[in-house]
Every structure is written in structure tokens, then in C-alpha cells.
Amino acid sequence: xxxxxxxxTGGGSVIVAIVALSVLAAYGxxxxxxxxxxxxxxxxxxxxxxxxxxxx
Amino acid sequence: xDRTHRESDLxxxxxxxxxxxxxxxxxxxxxxxxxxLMGAVLLGRQWTTGLGVxxxxxxxxxxxxxxxxxxxxxxxxxxxxxxxxxxxxxxEWRRPITRIAEAITFFALILGALQLWIxxxxxxxxxxxxxxxxxxxxxxxxxxCVTLYLLSSTLYLYLPMIPDLARLRDRMTDAPRWRRxxxxxxxxxxxxxxxxxxxxxxxxxxxAVLIIPIAVSVHTVVSWIFGMTMQPMWHSxxxxxxxxxxxxxxxxxxxxxxxxxVRRAWHLERWIKAKQYDYLGILLLVMSAFWGYFTLSEYLxxxxxxxINEVQVLLAKIQGEYAPWFCAMVFCNLILPFAIxxxxxGRTPTGAFxxxxxxxxxxxxxxxxxxxxxxxxxxxxxxxxxxxxTFTEVGLTIASLALxxxxxxxxxxxxPAISVWEVEEGQAVAAARQKAEELLRQGQLEPTLxxx
Numbered sequence: 001x002x003x004x005x006x007x008x009t010g011g012g013s014v015i016v017a018i019v020a021l022s023v024l025a026a027y028g029x030x031x032x033x034x035x036x037x038x039x040x041x042x043x044x045x046x047x048x049x050x051x052x053x054x055x056x
Numbered sequence: 057x058d059r060t061h062r063e064s065d066l067x068x069x070x071x072x073x074x075x076x077x078x079x080x081x082x083x084x085x086x087x088x089x090x091x092x093l094m095g096a097v098l099l100g101r102q103w104t105t106g107l108g109v110x111x112x113x114x115x116x117x118x119x120x121x122x123x124x125x126x127x128x129x130x131x132x133x134x135x136x137x138x139x140x141x142x143x144x145x146x147x148e149w150r151r152p153i154t155r156i157a158e159a160i161t162f163f164a165l166i167l168g169a170l171q172l173w174i175x176x177x178x179x180x181x182x183x184x185x186x187x188x189x190x191x192x193x194x195x196x197x198x199x200x201c202v203t204l205y206l207l208s209s210t211l212y213l214y215l216p217m218i219p220d221l222a223r224l225r226d227r228m229t230d231a232p233r234w235r236r237x238x239x240x241x242x243x244x245x246x247x248x249x250x251x252x253x254x255x256x257x258x259x260x261x262x263x264a265v266l267i268i269p270i271a272v273s274v275h276t277v278v279s280w281i282f283g284m285t286m287q288p289m290w291h292s293x294x295x296x297x298x299x300x301x302x303x304x305x306x307x308x309x310x311x312x313x314x315x316x317x318v319r320r321a322w323h324l325e326r327w328i329k330a331k332q333y334d335y336l337g338i339l340l341l342v343m344s345a346f347w348g349y350f351t352l353s354e355y356l357x358x359x360x361x362x363x364i365n366e367v368q369v370l371l372a373k374i375q376g377e378y379a380p381w382f383c384a385m386v387f388c389n390l391i392l393p394f395a396i397x398x399x400x401x402g403r404t405p406t407g408a409f410x411x412x413x414x415x416x417x418x419x420x421x422x423x424x425x426x427x428x429x430x431x432x433x434x435x436x437x438x439x440x441x442x443x444x445x446t447f448t449e450v451g452l453t454i455a456s457l458a459l460x461x462x463x464x465x466x467x468x469x470x471x472p473a474i475s476v477w478e479v480e481e482g483q484a485v486a487a488a489r490q491k492a493e494e495l496l497r498q499g500q501l502e503p504t505l506x507x508x
Contacts, residue, residue, distance in 0.1 A: 003192075006190065006191045006192065013186055013187065013188075013189055015191060015200075016186070016189070016196070016199065016200050016203075019200060019204065020203060020204075020207075023204060023207055023208075024207065027207065027208075027211050030211075030259050030262070031211070031215075031244075031259075033255060033259075034215070034218075034252065034255040034256050034258075034259050035218075035244050035245060035246065035252070037249060037251040037252040037254075037255050038249075038251055
């Protein structure tokens with residue numbers, strides 16, 4: 001069974017590609033989730049970098 | 057620089073080296089660059105004339121390059137694993153050293169992968185691993201694990217850097233344009249809101265938990281490249297944990313070396329203090345004891361087996377031509393750490409640096425004495441072979457170490473060596489705790505105990 005799966009997936013290259021793409025997608029999603037937090041938040045003090053951000 | 061912002065001591069100290077560069081720094085960079093150039097010339101010669109310029113020949117297919125590969129993959133555990141374990145256990149003293157540890161991991165992994173490429177007679181054939189790899193081969197497991205580890209370590213290095221990158225974007229306004237551009241792009245619009253911080257810390261925690269099994273799997277699979285063959289003293293079930301222990305051991309040593317260099321050169325003495333040397337020194341001693349235990353188990357079990365092929369390799373290591381290497385390895389990895397670090401007085405930056413250099417050398421020798429003796433006495437050969445590394449192999453090893461140091465130093469010329477926001481957070485936590493203890497002492501605060 002294991003040999004059949006390996007043969008059917010090009011010796012495992014497809015498995016490596018699927019693992020790599022899934023990991024990249026998962027990490028990308030997490031990064032996006034972190035960086036797209038709502039801003040500015042209603043009723044909260046502004047963040048430490050906000051003043052500087054406006055200057056750049 | 058943003059003149060409206062008053063910099064704290066921490067910011068001034070950490071951002072100082074990013075603003076000014078001394079002559080000595082460029083001198084070090086020039087020396088390291090020269091060594092890397094020498095390596096490039098040697099590699100070019102190896103590619104044009106073939107592996108005949110090395111000591112590699114049948115049946116010794118692996119030698120110094122693969123020792124370097126295992127060594128670099130080993131020290132890559134410095135970082136991520138140590139930093140992740142300390143984060144998960146919420147050890148407060150980790151804060152000033154995690155960035156250095158994570159950077160070691162990142163660059164060591166790149167250098168480790170490079171060694172495999174150097175080891176190939178035909179460098180273009182590295183692609184064959186991806187095109188024609190077979191999952192039955194541990195080599196493909198290794199490629200999968202190392203790639204996963206590199207991806208995860210890159211993210212694990214980057215995530216805690218984001219708030220500091222935003223700080224650089226906002227404060228380093230007098231830096232050259234290309235640097236400001238790097239900071240702006242890498243800060244990825246970070247604005248430091250409460251919600252963003254909450255999500256970032258969640259992300260870092262997830263990565264810290266994920267990275268521990270990934271790191272363990274990487275060095276276990278590296279050991280399986282040896283363990284899955286029938287070569288004497290390789291085909292052993294102990295090799296997996298033995299390699300993992302060795303990796304963490306050499307990783308801590310490398311962390312000591314680089315944190316001492318950065319502490320001295322970047323004047324971070326106020327932040328990287330005796331506490332870090334004391335606690336990490338104890339950790340190094342524990343790993344030294346583990347390493348000694350695994351080495352004894354491995355050698356004693358092999359010795360008692362009386363299997364002719366196994367015993368021949370063992371004897372070559374303990375009383376044959378590899379005996380000086382073996383003695384040096386035991387001295388560096390076991391005697392030296394215990395002689396210096398066992399007493400608290402020894403766990404100083406100088407003491408730790410000496411031990412760490414010794415352990416780094418000892419662990420490289422360990423990799424070499426795992427690989428060379430078994431291949432010079434393979435199971436199916438009537439006669440022993442001889443392996444003598446050539447100038448090309450030694451030169452490329454020196455060049456690889458130089459490239460590692462060069463990348464590390466240049467990285468910390470661009471980015472802060474200490475995670476400023478994490479240290480500030482630690483200071484705030486310590487101040488709040490002190491205040492709470494004071495109030496508790498004065499009876500103004502009711503101690504809350506968990507209900508049974």
C-alpha cells in the first residue's frame with residue numbers, strides 16, 4: 001500500500017510539494033491574521049508605532 | 057531619527073550599533089569576506105576538476121562535508137529549540153537572548169543545506185532529489201524535514217521581529233533609503249495596536265509549540281540517514297536521541313559564543329547579564345551529562361556485542377588512528393564543561409566562552425568520528441581504507457564557518473540584536489510584580505488563592 005502511494009505520487013515528490021504548499025498556506029494565513037488586526041480599535045489607546053507610521 | 061521621541065536606555069544601546077559602524081567591524085567583515093572568497097575559489101576548482109581534489113573516494117563517500125552538514129544542522133537547534141522551550145516555559149531571563157538564538161538557527165540551516173550541495177560532485181544534481189526522489193529513502197525525509205524547519209524557523213525569527221522593525225521604520229529616519237525601505241516593507245504595516253499585539257503573541261506561542269517537534273524530527277531524521285544503513289556503529293536505535301541531545305548541546309555552545317561576541321561588540325552588558333550565563337551554563341552542563349551518558353551507552357553496547365565489524369570500528373576510535381580525536385572529543389565535551397562550569401564562579405562570560413568553543417570543537421569531532429571510522433571499515437570490505445581530508449575540504453570548512461559568522465554579523469548590523477519590545481515587556485512585568493509584592497506586604501492587596 002505504502003509503495004503504491006509512493007509510486008502514484010511520483011516517488012514522493014508530490015507529497016513533499018503538498019506538505020510545502022500546505023505549510024506555506026498555513027503560515028501565510030497566520031501572518032495575514034496577525035497583520036490585519038483592526039486598527040485603530042474603538043475605545044482603546046493608540047499603539048506605540050502609530051505616530052511614527054504617519055511620518056513614513 | 058524621530059526627534060519627537062525620547063529614546064530609552066535600552067533603545068539607545070540596541071539601536072546604537074545600527075547607526076554607527078566602527079573601523080574594527082569593517083576589518084572583521086573584510087577578513088571574513090576574504091575567507092569566503094577563498095572558499096568560492098576552492099569550490100570553483102572542485103566543480104571544474106571534480107571530487108578528486110578531496111579525500112573522498114570509494115568506500116569513503118562522506119567525509120568532512122557531511123560532518124559539517126550534521127554540525128550545522130546540530131547548531132541550528134540553538135536557537136529555535138532553546139528559544140522555543142524557554143518561551144513555552146515562560147522563562148523571563150530568555151528575553152535578551154532569543155533573537156540571537158533564532159538568528160543562529162536561520163543561518164546555520166542555510167549553511168547546513170549548503171554543505172550537501174558542496175558535497176555533490178555534480179551540483180546540478182541537487183535537483184534530482186526533488187524530481188526523482190523516492191520516499192523510501194531517508195534522504196528525502198531529510199529534505200522534507202529540513203525544508204519544513206527552515207520555513208518554520210524563518211517565520212519564528214520574523215514574527216518577534218515585526219514590532220522592532222516598525223520601531224526601526226519609525227526611528228531610523230536618517231538611515232539610507234534602501235535600509236528604510238527594508239524596514240518599511242518588513243514591518244508590513246505594523247501599527248502596534250492592542251489587538252495586533254494579542255494576535256502576534258498568539259502566533260509566536262503557536263510557532264514555539266510547533267517548532268519543538270519539528271526540530272526534534274530534523275535531527276532524528278539526520279541520524280536516520282546513518283541509522284538506516286547497515287554500516288558498523290551506524291545501524292543503532294540510539295542514534296536518533298543521541299543526535300538530538302548532541303544538537304541541543306552544540307546549539308547552546310554556539311549560542312554562548314555568539315551572545316558573548318555580540319554582548320561585547322555591541323556593548324549589551326547591561327542587558328545580557330550574569331543570570332543568562334548562569335542558567336544557560338547549568339543547561340549546558342545537563343546536556344554535557346546527557347551526551348556522556350549516550351556516548352557511554354553507545355560504546356559499551358557495541359563493545360559487548362563482539363561483532364567483528366562493529367568492534368573494529370570501536371577499536372579504531374578508542375585505540376586506533378582515531379584515538380586522538382576520541383580523546384579530544386571526550387575532553388572538550390565532558391571534562392572541560394564540568395571543570396569550568398560546575399562552580400558558579402566559572403559560569404561567567406569568559407568561562408562560558410572557553411567551554412563553548414571547546415564544545416563546538418568537540419561536537420564537530422564527534423560528527424567526524426561518527427562518519428569517518430565507519431566508512432574506512434565498512435561491513436562488506438576485506439581491507440580497511442584510509443581517509444585524509446585535503447586542503448580543499450579544510451579550506452571549505454573554514455570558509456563555511458566564516459560565511460556563517462559574516463551573515464550573522466551583517467544581519468545584526470541591520471536589525472537589533474535584542475528584541476527590544478520583549479525586553480520592555482519583561483521590564484513592565486517585573487515592575488508590576490514588584491509593585492504587587494509591595495502592596496501585598498503592606499496589606500493593601502488581598503492574596504487570591506485558587507479555590508480547591
